[in-house]
Amino acid sequence: MEIARTANAGGWASQATCEQWLGLTDWNRDLVMADLMSRLRHPPLSSQLNNARRLELLLAEAEQLRQRMTPAAANTARENYRAALERRPNDHFLRENFAEFLESTRDLKPATVQWQVCELMPHDAFAFYQAGRLLSLQGQWAEAQTALARARTMRPGQAEVWYELGDVHLGTEKFDTALQEYDHARQLDPQNAMYCAAAGNALSKLNRHADAISLYRQAIRLQPEFLEAHFALGAELVAGKEFDEANREFAEAVRLQPGNPRAHFNFGVLLAREGQLDEALRELKATLQLDPGNQQAQEYFNRIEDWKHHQSK
Numbered sequence: 001m002e003i004a005r006t007a008n009a010g011g012w013a014s015q016a017t018c019e020q021w022l023g024l025t026d027w028n029r030d031l032v033m034a035d036l037m038s039r040l041r042h043p044p045l046s047s048q049l050n051n052a053r054r055l056e057l058l059l060a061e062a063e064q065l066r067q068r069m070t071p072a073a074a075n076t077a078r079e080n081y082r083a084a085l086e087r088r089p090n091d092h093f094l095r096e097n098f099a100e101f102l103e104s105t106r107d108l109k110p111a112t113v114q115w116q117v118c119e120l121m122p123h124d125a126f127a128f129y130q131a132g133r134l135l136s137l138q139g140q141w142a143e144a145q146t147a148l149a150r151a152r153t154m155r156p157g158q159a160e161v162w163y164e165l166g167d168v169h170l171g172t173e174k175f176d177t178a179l180q181e182y183d184h185a186r187q188l189d190p191q192n193a194m195y196c197a198a199a200g201n202a203l204s205k206l207n208r209h210a211d212a213i214s215l216y217r218q219a220i221r222l223q224p225e226f227l228e229a230h231f232a233l234g235a236e237l238v239a240g241k242e243f244d245e246a247n248r249e250f251a252e253a254v255r256l257q258p259g260n261p262r263a264h265f266n267f268g269v270l271l272a273r274e275g276q277l278d279e280a281l282r283e284l285k286a287t288l289q290l291d292p293g294n295q296q297a298q299e300y301f302n303r304i305e306d307w308k309h310h311q312s313k
Contacts, residue, residue, distance in 0.1 A: 023084050023097040025077040026069050027104040033062045042223070043191065074105050092120040092127070099130065108134055125154035125161075133164050136171065144168050159188035163195055166202070175205040193223035197232060204236060212236055225256050231266060243274055254283070261291035269300060277304050 019025070037058050039045055081098040088094055095114045102111035115131040132147030145168050151161045166181035182199035189195060200215035216233035219226055234249035250267035257263050268283030281304055287297040 020080050021084055021087075023081050023094045023101075025080075025097075025101055026065055026073065027077065027101045028097055030062065030065055030069065031100055031104065033058060033065065037062070041225070077101060078105075090120055092117045092124070095120075096127070096130075103134065108138055112138070123154065125151045125158065128154070129158070129161050129164065132161075132168075136164060136168050139171065141168050141172050157188060159185040159192065159195065162188065163198060166198055170198075170202060170205070173205075175202050178202045179206065191222060193219040193226050193229065196222065197226065197229045200229075200232060204232075209236055209240060213240075227253055227256055227260065227263070230256070231262070234266060234270070238270060238273075243270065246270055247274070259290060261287045261294060261297075264290065265294065265297050265300075268297070272300065272304055277308060280304055 013021075037055060040051055040055050040058070045051060078101070081094075081101065084094055085091070085098065095117045099111045099114035102108075102114060112131055112134040115127055115134060117127055121127055128147045128151035132144045132151060135141075135144035135147060145165065148161055148165050148168065151158070152165065155161060162181045162185040166178045166185065169175075169178035169181060179199060179202035182195055182202055185195045186192070186199060196215050196219035200212040200219065203209075203212035203215060213233060213236050216229050216236065219229040220233065223229070230249045230253040234246045234253070237243070237246035237249065247267075247270055250263070250270055253260070253263040254267050264283045264286040268280045268287060271277075271283060272280035281301060284297050284301040284304070287294055288301065291297070
């Protein structure tokens with residue numbers, strides 16, 4: 001591979017030049033940081049004595065990194081990728097980096113195109129898996145299933161592939177098949193809370209609510225900070241009229257992510273249902289502060305205030 005030289009004769013290219021040619025951006029670094037922090041939050045690394053301090057330092061570093069990830073920087077990075085691909089159109093590693101960048105900037109369709117480099121690496125299960133995953137996110141179920149099935153044939157022991165196939169079948173309302181695939185993913189990786197919660201969701205769709213609650217609770221035991229599992233468990237408990245327990249789940253979601261408007265909204269609706277109107281207004285007000293355009297939260301807020309006003313007359 002041709003290596004760019006600096007202005008100094010015989011000198012090596014600068015780090016910035018190398019990063020430009022390799023397609024390495026802050027968006028790629030952010031993904032690596034997220035993966036590293038995820039590993040630190042799970043056994044066996046989560047039990048190490050200095051784990052909390054390491055996570056704290058990584059979070060601070062990630063925040064500094066994200067401050068550099070501006071729209072202008074994204075445009076520059078996109079042009080650098082395009083220039084690099086003009087030089088090396090068959091470099092599948094470069095295409096993978098570009099795909100990760102595009103997904104990070106929520107540009108899913110071109111990201112999928114970059115992952116569809118299977119003709120360059122026809123035995124690379126990872127490329128088929130990523131293409132299938134992105135196709136699934138875009139609701140292209142048939143194409144997603146085809147790509148993921150190829151990945152499964154090549155890597156049948158890859159839990160992530162079974163999980164994504166479960167998502168495809170959940171999206172096409174084949175809930176029994178989705179449950180089987182989520183359960184297979186759980187067998188391959190029993191410590192993964194996300195797979196437990198996904199299986200719980202399929203069980204809920206099949207009206208097996210007690211089993212769904214059991215799996216949501218298992219997901220939370222595996223990953224206590226798993227916000228979506230707290231939401232899902234809270235919703236199941238509300239449906240079963242177990243309001244006290246649901247209250248605790250939504251309160252925990254607010255505690256875990258006080259900046260998440262959905263956490264405040266769900267908690268506020270439940271508090272209103274229980275007649276705790278002042279507390280409900282507090283949570284709905286927090287929702288609107290975080291998400292001023294949330295019409296549903298505004299309607300709930302106005303309705304409760306009107307009811308209180310009439311009651312006070």
